[in-house]
Every structure is written in C-alpha cells, then in structure tokens.
Amino acid sequence: MAAGEVGRRRTGLGRARPGGGRGFTYLAMLLAIAVLSTGLAAAGTLWSATADRQRAQELEWVGQQYVQAIASFYYSSPGNMRRFPPDLQALVRDPRFPFVRRHLRRIYLDPYSGDAQWGVVRAPDGGVMGVYSLRQSATAPGASAPRQFLFTPSTPGA
Numbered sequence: 001m002a003a004g005e006v007g008r009r010r011t012g013l014g015r016a017r018p019g020g021g022r023g024f025t026y027l028a029m030l031l032a033i034a035v036l037s038t039g040l041a042a043a044g045t046l047w048s049a050t051a052d053r054q055r056a057q058e059l060e061w062v063g064q065q066y067v068q069a070i071a072s073f074y075y076s077s078p079g080n081m082r083r084f085p086p087d088l089q090a091l092v093r094d095p096r097f098p099f100v101r102r103h104l105r106r107i108y109l110d111p112y113s114g115d116a117q118w119g120v121v122r123a124p125d126g127g128v129m130g131v132y133s134l135r136q137s138a139t140a141p142g143a144s145a146p147r148q149f150l151f152t153p154s155t156p157g158a
Contacts, residue, residue, distance in 0.1 A: 058111040059133060063149030066091075066118075066131045069104035070151040076101070082153065084127025088118065110135065121148055 069091040070084065077083050078096060085091050085103075094101035107116045112135035121130035130150035 055111040059147070062108045062111065063131065063147070065104065065108060067149050067151045070129060071153075072103040074151065074153060076103075084123040084125060084129050084151075086127055088120070088128060088131070090128075119146070121150055 066088075073085045073091055073094065074082055076094075085094075088104075088107055091104040092102060092106060094103060109116055110118060110133050112133050115134075117134060119132040119134045120128050121132065123129035129152070130148050132146045132148040135146075
C-alpha cells in the first residue's frame, strides 16, 4: 500500500475508494430485519385470527351436538314423563335403560380450554338443558355473556 492510501480500501478493480462505504451492509441488514419482523407480526396476527375462527366453528359444532343429545335424551324418556339428563355423563350412557343407550358418543372437549369441563344450564327440574364454554375468550365479540347452547322442548300443539 502506498503512503498516501492509508485511509482507503481497494475495490475489486484495484482502485482505492474512500472509507465512506463502511456501515452500508449494517444498515441494509437492519432494514431487512425490520421488514422481516413486520411481516412476521402480520402473519402472527392472521394466524391468531384464523385459529380463533376455527375454535369458534368447533365450539358451534360441539354445542349443537350437545343440544341434539339433550333432545334425544328428553324425547326418549320412558313413559309420559319427559326429563332432562341429570348430568352430561347421562348423555354418554343413559341410566334409565337396562341396555347401553348413548345419546352422545363421548364428552367433547371445550375447544377454547381443551377441558371436558363445561358450564351447565340447569332446567327447572334440575337436569341439564344446555351447556356453555367456561372460558371468557369464548364470548362472542360485543356480547357480555358466553354463547349458550340450549335445548328448549317444543310445546304440544305448537
């Protein structure tokens, strides 16, 4: 290196250039990281919204399964006295019959909590007439209470 070229670097063609190009790669990497971070944040938000939508759809399906099972239990009551199930386990195996009678295959898990624990809406006779999710996040946007899945028997002659 010549005596006058102390603060200069050589380019690929053998010409020296001033040290003003230092830090360009660093700034380019910072910009790339910022753009990548913004993209990942947007993707995370989209993924979260999609997961919430899927949980809500699954909650709707499971809730309807419980409503159908409660209706099946209610209308298959022996004799003229219609009764609601005493608990959710009675939907899986109906104790009123000597043979195995199932109104529900299994106790479904709450899609929001992953538990088999459900909130129960009691009927006037003390039985179960509906279910709801115990998780606060299962509340519909703008609603103050969680979505309840209720079976209301039709009145005769209606």
